Amino acid sequence: MTIVRPVESDADIDTYLEVRNRVHPETPLPREVVLDDRQDPEHLDLIAERDGIPVGAASASKFGGAPDGLRSSPRRARRTATSAPRTISATRRCAA
Numbered sequence: 052m053t054i055v056r057p058v059e060s061d062a063d064i065d066t067y068l069e070v071r072n073r074v075h076p077e078t079p080l081p082r083e084v085v086l087d088d089r090q091d092p093e094h095l096d097l098i099a100e101r102d103g104i105p106v107g108a109a110s111a112s113k114f115g116g117a118p119d120g121l122r123s124s125p126r127r128a129r130r131t132a133t134s135a136p137r138t139i140s141a142t143r144r145c146a147a
Contacts, residue, residue: 053106058089058096067096071108088112 058067064085072079088094091112099107 053099053101055097055099055107055109058085058098063098064096066105067098067108070098070105074108 058064064082068080068082068085085096088110089096093113095111097107097109097111098105099109
């Protein structure tokens with residue numbers, strides 16, 4: 052079973068960074084950025100686990116520059132939704 056849960060501890064931050072940086076090795080995310088982002092109450096980092104094994108990482112945040120707080124066009128949202136399986140698949144390959 053796959054569960055998605057919030058990043059809550061230092062160990063979770065390590066796991067989040069490990070998964071995220073394996074999926075995006077060309078743009079590694081420094082730990083300091085995650086720590087800074089966590090200061091914003093509108094920001095949420097997530098870890099996806101399948102049978103206890105980390106298989107995905109994501110972040111969500113309210114964007115203040117848009118009237119509704121979101122920044123995505125319908126076209127971009129479709130691309131994001133269709134790329135999610137590829138990202139998860141890439142993460143599984145990296146986690147294996």
